[in-house]
Amino acid sequence: MQSSDERTKVKSRNYDAVASFYEALANIYSFGLIRRAKMAELIHFKRGDRVLYLGAGSGEDAVAAARAGVDVTAIDLSARMIERLRRRMARKGLKAELIAGDALTLAPETLFDAVCGNYFFNVFGPDDMPVVLAKAATHVRPGGQLMIADMAPPSGLLGPLAWLYLKFGLTFFWLLGLASQHPIYDYRPHAARLGLVERAVHDHKLFGIGPALYRTLVFAKPEVSA
Numbered sequence: 001m002q003s004s005d006e007r008t009k010v011k012s013r014n015y016d017a018v019a020s021f022y023e024a025l026a027n028i029y030s031f032g033l034i035r036r037a038k039m040a041e042l043i044h045f046k047r048g049d050r051v052l053y054l055g056a057g058s059g060e061d062a063v064a065a066a067r068a069g070v071d072v073t074a075i076d077l078s079a080r081m082i083e084r085l086r087r088r089m090a091r092k093g094l095k096a097e098l099i100a101g102d103a104l105t106l107a108p109e110t111l112f113d114a115v116c117g118n119y120f121f122n123v124f125g126p127d128d129m130p131v132v133l134a135k136a137a138t139h140v141r142p143g144g145q146l147m148i149a150d151m152a153p154p155s156g157l158l159g160p161l162a163w164l165y166l167k168f169g170l171t172f173f174w175l176l177g178l179a180s181q182h183p184i185y186d187y188r189p190h191a192a193r194l195g196l197v198e199r200a201v202h203d204h205k206l207f208g209i210g211p212a213l214y215r216t217l218v219f220a221k222p223e224v225s226a
């Protein structure tokens with residue numbers, strides 16, 4: 001567990017002000033790739049898995065997981081986001097545990113088969129992100145998975161163009177006070193430092209060509225050896 005000192009240092013951002021349009025805007029801006037990167041996680045779940053969504057927002061991914069028979073828990077600092085997710089689940093006759101609260105102080109009674117942080121870790125600055133990632137990993141059971149859908153670190157000849165495009169979105173949210181300015185994170189070395197093992201990488205490109213703009217990462221937490 002983090003100490004309360006560490007927790008108060010981490011700067012979170014509440015998306016209440018943009019709850020009514022965040023998801024739609026993200027999907028227009030990304031030509032649907034932001035959604036696709038989240039949905040790529042579904043194939044890694046089994047029916048009955050207990051899955052935790054951190055910074056769930058209005059939760060199109062959490063709804064899809066619940067429809068697929070996953071036992072969903074979702075937390076977001078924004079009560080408006082959680083209310084939208086609650087109404088969405090109810091409309092579809094789905095059940096989930098929904099928490100309006102701080103993911104950094106979450107202390108669940110049992111560990112999860114999978115924990116998903118989708119476009120969540122990039123809300124945090126470079127000093128805070130590894131702390132938040134490490135906290136997320138503590139909620140995964142041994143043998144379980146940590147999944148991240150987020151921006152892909154630009155690479156290749158057209159990498160600078162991808163960087164400009166991604167930085168434009170990040171700067172827009174930074175101007176609204178909803179993101180910190182930071183490099184496009186490569187989560188893989190951070191996950192490796194936490195002892196997580198890379199299991200799958202799904203890259204998402206505009207019209208299937210050029211550099212990856214968004215990426216889905218799936219890590220496994222090793223079983224504890226006897």
Ligand SMILES: C[S@@+](CC[C@H](N)C(=O)[O-])C[C@H]1O[C@@H](n2cnc3c(N)ncnc32)[C@H](O)[C@@H]1O
Pocket residue numbers: 012013014015016023038054055056057058059075076077078081101102103104117118119120123
């Ligand atoms: C960029 S949005 C992503 C939302 C959603 N995962 C999606 O992909 O549409 C980040 C979300 O994290 C939430 N958030 C930020 N800090 C948080 C914290 N400490 N605990 C829980 N949620 C937090 C915000 O309120 C916001 O809804």
